[in-house]
Amino acid sequence: MIPYEFSLLEEHYEMHETIGRGGFAKVKLATHVLTDEKVAIKIMDKRKLGDDLPRVLTELAAMKILDHQNICRLIQALETENYIFMVLEYCPGGELFDYIVEKDRLSEVESRSFFRQIISAVGYVHNLGYAHRDLKPENLLLDEEQKLKLIDFGLCAKPVGGMDSKLETCCGSPAYAAPELVSGKAYLGSEADIWSMGVLLYALLCGFLPFDDENIGHLYRKILGGHYQQPKWLSDDSKKLIRSMLQVDPKRRISIKELCCHPWVMEGYDTPVLCDTQKDRKFLDEDCVKEMSAFRGVSVNKMREALLQWKFDFDTATYLLLLQRKKRGLPISLFNVV
Numbered sequence: 001m002i003p004y005e006f007s008l009l010e011e012h013y014e015m016h017e018t019i020g021r022g023g024f025a026k027v028k029l030a031t032h033v034l035t036d037e038k039v040a041i042k043i044m045d046k047r048k049l050g051d052d053l054p055r056v057l058t059e060l061a062a063m064k065i066l067d068h069q070n071i072c073r074l075i076q077a078l079e080t081e082n083y084i085f086m087v088l089e090y091c092p093g094g095e096l097f098d099y100i101v102e103k104d105r106l107s108e109v110e111s112r113s114f115f116r117q118i119i120s121a122v123g124y125v126h127n128l129g130y131a132h133r134d135l136k137p138e139n140l141l142l143d144e145e146q147k148l149k150l151i152d153f154g155l156c157a158k159p160v161g162g163m164d165s166k167l168e169t170c171c172g173s174p175a176y177a178a179p180e181l182v183s184g185k186a187y188l189g190s191e192a193d194i195w196s197m198g199v200l201l202y203a204l205l206c207g208f209l210p211f212d213d214e215n216i217g218h219l220y221r222k223i224l225g226g227h228y229q230q231p232k233w234l235s236d237d238s239k240k241l242i243r244s245m246l247q248v249d250p251k252r253r254i255s256i257k258e259l260c261c262h263p264w265v266m267e268g269y270d271t272p273v274l275c276d277t278q279k280d281r282k283f284l285d286e287d288c289v290k291e292m293s294a295f296r297g298v299s300v301n302k303m304r305e306a307l308l309q310w311k312f313d314f315d316t317a318t319y320l321l322l323l324q325r326k327k328r329g330l331p332i333s334l335f336n337v338v
């Protein structure tokens with residue numbers, strides 16, 4: 001029996017198979033009927049969320065602000081009596097984790113291309129005062145152009161006192177967790193993210209983890225010791241970069257700014273990594289606004305005003321998916337797509 005609440009969704013989206021199951025959420029593939037564009041819909045049953053509900057609301061609030069080419073975009077948010085639905089950008093390439101497993105390990109060139117995108121996304125998140133706090137290959141998806149999209153901001157934190165104020169909650173995945181986090185000390189989210197990025201870069205280049213152990217106590221001891229294997233295939237520059245990120249003392253750890261122009265990160269590129277977004281929510285694509293105003297039977301100005309409020313309702317979804325069609329060179333007329 002489909003709960004009546006899904007019918008609201010079913011008016012605008014054709015639901016397909018389930019592609020992901022998280023702790024309290026499930027992700028289903030779907031098609032936005034009006035534009036025929038694919039999306040991923042994260043479905044959360046509020047009755048099962050319990051004290052995880054604040055995490056979901058944190059993620060939603062973050063997703064409404066974060067707008068970056070390497071962050072999986074929120075397309076629409078719906079809340080009914082028992083469910084929260086997050087309509088998200090479609091990332092058909094699946095998880096970076098599976099991509100590394102398939103290829104055993106990645107070349108320096110490919111690792112560098114991915115790592116530059118990760119630096120850009122994390123730098124953008126930090127510049128907005130957030131920390132992701134769960135950076136790992138499972139939370140990086142590939143889109144149809146093999147670009148990386150950072151997902152799952154359920155653990156992200158925006159400390160009240162800004163990025164310099166300390167966080168307490170110990171969270172994230174143990175193998176990627178920074179020493180100060182596992183030792184229960186107060187820590188800076190941004191510094192903990194840099195450590196996780198070091199573990200991530202090691203996983204890209206090596207195909208296994210720097211700190212690993214079935215026994216969680218042994219794992220923590222290894223992380224606090226900061227000693228890890230340096231496989232023979234690692235170049236000196238990559239060893240130095242990993243070392244600068246996997247510094248047990250967070251104050252000795254490289255900063256995101258230094259990362260953007262680090263020699264290893266710059267090799268083969270002539271520009272440092274830019275952490276700002278290539279998108280700007282103040283400007284709308286006029287063709288899409290016109291198409292929608294004609295389809296909805298309202299004036300272009302009225303439609304533009306409504307869209308600039310970024311309510312993440314059905315209109316925001318139609319606009320963003322029309323824009324996606326336009327970027328892929330597909331027709332954006334809403335009349336003949338239906």
Ligand SMILES: COc1cc(O)cc(Nc2ccc(C(=O)Nc3ccc4c(c3)C[NH2+]CC4)cc2)c1
Pocket residue numbers: 019020027029039040042059063071072073074088089090091092093094141150151152153154
């Ligand atoms: C901010 O973005 C988020 C936040 C969040 O909490 C969860 C997600 N999760 C997603 C999970 C999967 C996909 C996705 O598109 N996966 C996908 C799509 C198509 C196919 C696959 C995966 C796998 N191979 C078959 C084709 C998108 C978001 C995002």
